[in-house]
Amino acid sequence: MxxxxxxxxxxxxxxxxxxxxxxxxxxxxxxxxxxxxxxxxxxxxxxxxxxxxxxxxxxxxxxxxxxxxxxxxxxxxxxxxxxxxxxxxxxxxxxxxxxxxxxxxxxxxxxxxxxxxxxxxxxxxxxxxxxxxxxxxxxxxxxxxxxxxxxxxxxxxxxxxxxxxxxxxxxxxxxxxxxxxxxxxxxxxxxxxxxxxxxxxxxxxxxxxxxxxxxxxxxxxxxxxxxxxxxxxxxxxxxxxxxxxxxxxxxxxxxxxxxxxxxxVEEFVKVKCNNYNLYQEKLEKIAGLKLLPFNSGTRPNYWFYSVIVDKAEYGIDRDELLKKLNDVGIQARPLWGLMTDQKPFKECYTYKIEKAKYYVKNLINIPCSSNLTEEQILYVVSKLKEFKRD
The missing domain is CATH 3.40.640.10 (Type I PLP-dependent aspartate aminotransferase-like (Major domain))
Structure with a gap:
């Protein structure tokens, strides 16, 4: 592969x-x-x-x-x-x-x-x-x-x-x-x-x-x-x-x-839903990683798969995991930099920016293409298990 x-x-x-x-x-x-x-x-x-x-x-x-x-x-x-x-x-x-x-x-x-x-x-x-x-x-x-x-x-x-x-x-x-x-x-x-x-x-x-x-x-x-x-x-x-x-x-x-x-679109959403569910099933078994859910009462398109990294349980932080995944050819990305941290918007009005600071530090997005295969998902999961530090 x-x-x-x-x-x-x-x-x-x-x-x-x-x-x-x-x-x-x-x-x-x-x-x-x-x-x-x-x-x-x-x-x-x-x-x-x-x-x-x-x-x-x-x-x-x-x-x-x-x-x-x-x-x-x-x-x-x-x-x-x-x-x-x-x-x-x-x-x-x-x-x-x-x-x-x-x-x-x-x-x-x-x-x-x-x-x-x-x-x-x-x-x-x-x-x-x-x-x-x-x-x-x-x-x-x-x-x-x-x-x-x-x-x-x-x-x-x-x-x-x-x-x-x-x-x-x-x-x-x-x-x-x-x-x-x-x-x-x-x-x-x-x-x-x-x-x-x-x-x-x-x-x-x-x-x-x-x-x-x-x-x-x-x-x-x-x-x-x-x-x-x-x-x-x-x-x-x-x-x-x-x-x-x-x-x-x-x-x-x-x-x-x-x-x-x-x-x-519907064909792609079906694949992305199935792949999300497979990721969810596998990641539940890795302490310190949590796949973010989608809102109930909706049919989402499952566009991106976001994982929260808990360093205390997983053993390494988000940034180290990000580097390790990309080093083995698995393209992963952090959350966008918060708009309130961008230079053009530093002086703009903000209202109680608190929770966003947690997610920008601890969230990682993992491969989610609509042509992603089960074999590729299992490979990503295997690396997520491998990189966990007990």
Missing amino acids: DSNIPLSVPNLSLDILDNIKECIETGWVSTGGQFITEFEEKFAKYVGVDEAVGVQSGTAGLHLGYSILGVKQNDEVIVPTVTFIATVTPITYLGAHPIFMDCDDTLNMDLNKLEEFLENNTEKTVDGLKNKTTGRIIKVISIVHVFGNPIAMEKVMYLADKYGLKVIEDAAESLGSFYASGKYSGKHTGTIGHLGIFSFNANKIITTGGGGMIVATNPELLSKARFLSIQAKTDPLYFVHDEIGYNYRLTNINAAFGVSQIDK
């Missing part, structure tokens, strides 16, 4: 080649072509919405989303400290400021702390919800379903409605995750907030090489997103532009990948 096992790689097949060949033969390789429309329609049908807008990346989708929801210079957006930086940077593109929230034991935003912050640290004004400390207006809550684990959207939407805030769901990692019970039973992540953003980067559950998708509860928001993504052409024939737009449209050649990949 090849002992080089990547963390998360695309699961591609040669049936994509017919679509790519058509793009080349017709010359439609850029931001026009039939595959864009086909992919948008198939994607919308899969997640259960009427319409979707393809963009060049999840980051581009977030930038458009924050702008469409009214985030402007000197406004604030509530974001988690546990996320990839792309959730946060588009806020700064608009001259706005993040407010960082702690995580809970699911790695998702701590909604109890969010509620506490909104109750004690904000006040309603004629201009909107004001942060009492900074004096700025808060416009949006940006929710991330970390590693494909659906957050409790009932509480998110309750708080947003109570305080007059808009909600963006950063569902970049959670395509295929949905709620199995409660108010939103049957609804996919990304389809509940005012806007939802998905990513098709190479490490996601499906890939288009690069690309993203926007969905919305209000069709007017989607129309605005589509308009802004094509340089805000009011009259495309005579090149009239009445406002600032962006070159953010998904390309046809990327969409050609997506048309094939979207049909395989």
